[in-house]
Amino acid sequence: NAGVMQNPRHLVRRRGQEARLRCSPMKGHSHVYWYRQLPEEGLKFMVYLQKENIIDESGMPKERFSAEFPKEGPSILRIQQVVRGDSAAYFCASSPQGKGETQYFGPGTRLLVL
Amino acid sequence: GENVEQHPSTLSVQEGDSAVIKCTYSDSASNYFPWYKQELGKGPQLIIDIRSNVGEKKDQRIAVTLNKTAKHFSLHITETQPEDSAVYFCAVRGTGTASKLTFGTGTRLQVTL
Numbered sequence: 451n452a453g454v455m456q457n458p459r460h461l462v463r464r465r466g467q468e469a470r471l472r473c474s475p476m477k478g479h480s481h482v483y484w485y486r487q488l489p490e491e492g493l494k495f496m497v498y499l500q501k502e503n504i505i506d507e508s509g510m511p512k513e514r515f516s517a518e519f520p521k522e523g524p525s526i527l528r529i530q531q532v533v534r535g536d537s538a539a540y541f542c543a544s545s546p547q548g549k550g551e552t553q554y555f556g557p558g559t560r561l562l563v564l
Numbered sequence: 565g566e567n568v569e570q571h572p573s574t575l576s577v578q579e580g581d582s583a584v585i586k587c588t589y590s591d592s593a594s595n596y597f598p599w600y601k602q603e604l605g606k607g608p609q610l611i612i613d614i615r616s617n618v619g620e621k622k623d624q625r626i627a628v629t630l631n632k633t634a635k636h637f638s639l640h641i642t643e644t645q646p647e648d649s650a651v652y653f654c655a656v657r658g659t660g661t662a663s664k665l666t667f668g669t670g671t672r673l674q675v676t677l
Binding site for chain 1: 570598600606607608609610613653663664665666667668669670
């Protein structure tokens with residue numbers, strides 16, 4: 451029973467390029483959450499999605515960041531025109547339902563912007 | 565929004581001793597309190613959680629206590645082992661429409677031989 455899968459595990463981008471981070475939730479889970487972790491800090495909520503719907507994007511920067519969770523395929527976190535401040539670990543979590551359910555985390559994608 | 569404070573930021577104990585990590589939160593309506601363990605280069609792993617209708621929960625060497633009146637909860641690890649060395653995060657979920665977790669800043673636990 452595979453857990454939450456994320457890829458790539460490591461991603462290097464130059465300033466101005468685009469970063470695409472993918473998350474496949476656990477089998478049977480239809481809710482996905484994205485969190486960002488800066489070095490030596492806790493995780494900060496970014497966005498919560500169900501299949502084909504964004505439920506809460508209150509933690510997502512207004513510009514350059516977007517997320518989707520299509521009917522088929524993984525959830526995608528997209529960062530356009532990356533800047534050095536985007537360097538962080540990005541974690542995805544999933545749950546079978548939303549409110550009230552435990553969130554299980556993936557291994558993360560470490561993004562480095564040169 | 566929710567504010568979660570976690571102490572201490574670092575903790576060193578000898579193998580076999582107990583470790584206690586404390587968190588306080590600001591929203592009295594919060595109702596779910598998980599603890600995660602994060603090893604270097606890995607994602608957070610849920611180790612124990614507690615909901616607001618109970619005051620204590622135990623799972624082998626790990627226990628969590630919750631004081632809703634004082635708005636704080638604690639993680640207790642007994643008989644610590646070297647493999648317990650990691651960063652531990654508390655988190656809180658409120659009762660709003662979303663399910664987001666608000667995390668503490670983490671405690672780096674070092675268990676020495």
